[in-house]
Amino acid sequence: MTLVSSRGSRVVMCAATVLLGALHPLALVAQDPDPLSRLDSQTRFTVEIIIDSARVAGVPTRPLLLKALEGSAKHADVKRIIAAVRSQFHGELDVRVALGSTLNESEWMAAVSALQAGVPLEALAKFRGERTGKPFTRALVVLTDLIQRGVPVQEASSAIMQLWQRGAADGDFYGLWKNVEQDIISGQNPGTALQQRMREVPVHVAPGSKLPASQEPDNPSS
Amino acid sequence: MTDPELDPYVEWMAREAKRPVAVDAMAVERVMARVRLEARPTARPQRWRWFVEPRALPLSPLVGGALAAGLIGIGAFLGHFSIDRGGHTPTGRSDTVAAPRPPLASVHDTVIKFVLVAPHASTVAVVGDFNNWDAQATPMTRTPTGGTWSVAIPLRPGRHVYAFVVNGANGTTQWVADPTAPLAPEDGLGAPNSVVLVGGSAS
Numbered sequence: 001m002t003l004v005s006s007r008g009s010r011v012v013m014c015a016a017t018v019l020l021g022a023l024h025p026l027a028l029v030a031q032d033p034d035p036l037s038r039l040d041s042q043t044r045f046t047v048e049i050i051i052d053s054a055r056v057a058g059v060p061t062r063p064l065l066l067k068a069l070e071g072s073a074k075h076a077d078v079k080r081i082i083a084a085v086r087s088q089f090h091g092e093l094d095v096r097v098a099l100g101s102t103l104n105e106s107e108w109m110a111a112v113s114a115l116q117a118g119v120p121l122e123a124l125a126k127f128r129g130e131r132t133g134k135p136f137t138r139a140l141v142v143l144t145d146l147i148q149r150g151v152p153v154q155e156a157s158s159a160i161m162q163l164w165q166r167g168a169a170d171g172d173f174y175g176l177w178k179n180v181e182q183d184i185i186s187g188q189n190p191g192t193a194l195q196q197r198m199r200e201v202p203v204h205v206a207p208g209s210k211l212p213a214s215q216e217p218d219n220p221s222s
Numbered sequence: 223m224t225d226p227e228l229d230p231y232v233e234w235m236a237r238e239a240k241r242p243v244a245v246d247a248m249a250v251e252r253v254m255a256r257v258r259l260e261a262r263p264t265a266r267p268q269r270w271r272w273f274v275e276p277r278a279l280p281l282s283p284l285v286g287g288a289l290a291a292g293l294i295g296i297g298a299f300l301g302h303f304s305i306d307r308g309g310h311t312p313t314g315r316s317d318t319v320a321a322p323r324p325p326l327a328s329v330h331d332t333v334i335k336f337v338l339v340a341p342h343a344s345t346v347a348v349v350g351d352f353n354n355w356d357a358q359a360t361p362m363t364r365t366p367t368g369g370t371w372s373v374a375i376p377l378r379p380g381r382h383v384y385a386f387v388v389n390g391a392n393g394t395t396q397w398v399a400d401p402t403a404p405l406a407p408e409d410g411l412g413a414p415n416s417v418v419l420v421g422g423s424a425s
Contacts, residue, residue, distance in 0.1 A: 035354065063351075066351045066354070066355065066383075067409070067411075069354055069355040070351075070355045070383075070409075070411060070415075071411045072355070073349060073355040073356070073357055074397060074411050074412055074413055076410075076411045076412055080410055080411055080412070081411070083410055084409050084410050084411050087409070087410070088409075104380070105380065106380040106381035106419075109381055109383075110381055113406055113407050113417075114407075116407040116408075116409065117407040137380075137381055137419060138419055141381065141404050141417050141419060142404065144404070144405070144406070144407055144417075145404035145405050145417070147407075148405040148406075148407060148408075149405070177404060
């Protein structure tokens with residue numbers, strides 16, 4: 001169909017077509033500014049390679065990008081930023097081995113943090129076996145924090161897994177964390193504080209579920 | 223020639239035209255057979271002729287310009303919706319690194335209030351994955367009564383990592399973890415972070 005009849009109109013239509021073609025990608029760019037522009041070219045190049053590798057591996061890429069942006073915001077040097085992004089990537093790969101790839105992003109990142117805090121891969125993998133369909137993000141966040149505050153890794157991992165097996169709710173984990181934190185601030189030994197506060201956490205057992213051997217009902221400490 | 227002179231010729235031509243033509247008996251049959259051999263014209267070209275037939279539409283430069291602006295608007299509109307809120311294309315994979323967008327408020331968001339006591343600070347901001355670690359994105363405001371700084375922002379359900387950037391009156395800048403929240407592990411970037419879980423079971 002010929003839409004134009006005069007030379008002026010034809011010129012306008014040609015210009016419109018060219019503009020439309022040119023502005024469509026520009027509109028995309030305007031809404032999606034280059035997130036890595038904050039990085040220098042060397043850092044950027046390496047981070048992009050890591051992100052591409054993560055994409056190919058099928059693990060989340062967003063946390064890697066955020067880690068690079070965090071490093072840039074904190075004015076960390078190139079080596080540190082790349083090391084942090086690489087550590088995050090390797091953590092994600094390890095989490096996939098331990099817990100599978102059906103996690104949501106929060107679970108995934110909480111698990112990476114737990115690994116970075118020093119939780120062994122085998123201890124983390126137990127959450128997969130005990131998985132009840134309930135997200136374990138809060139359990140892992142509390143576990144990571146306890147380790148950060150000085151509770152030995154083995155004790156913290158064992159205590160949190162015990163609570164998880166008991167069917168502890170989010171509120172139980174939060175309450176435990178709050179109390180232990182207060183005790184540590186008051187000067188108590190972190191490991192001791194955890195052991196004492198563990199006794200106060202109520203037992204929630206779903207009908208038909210099996211308690212771990214150390215938590216059988218005839219155990220007075222439960 | 224004049225009309226009276228033309229009349230005999232006209233009458234002759236009319237007579238000749240009206241004279242029946244003698245045809246043989248099979249002529250009609252032959253013509254009809256030939257017609258049947260021809261492909262029947264389809265109705266479609268007739269139906270679509272209006273759309274495909276070239277025509278001229280007079281357009282002034284002003285109308286042409288308005289039409290062009292409309293087309294550009296449609297292009298920008300489609301461009302806006304061809305990428306999702308997470309900065310990814312709808313295919314789930316982008317060939318370039320896309321910015322994780324700071325979350326826009328939605329019905330699933332929960333407003334979280336961040337509070338920090340920093341009486342000697344000149345400015346304080348909360349920085350985290352929810353604002354792409356942009357120290358200028360979320361400044362906190364000082365309460366009228368004292369040195370407490372706060373800001374309330376909507377966050378999506380899930381786990382968020384953040385810290386406070388405290389600018390002192392003497393020009394120093396310090397990254398500070400939230401003393402009332404769980405700690406994130408040391409990541410080698412030089413300043414500790416905190417974790418906030420939003421939503422039931424922090425899904």
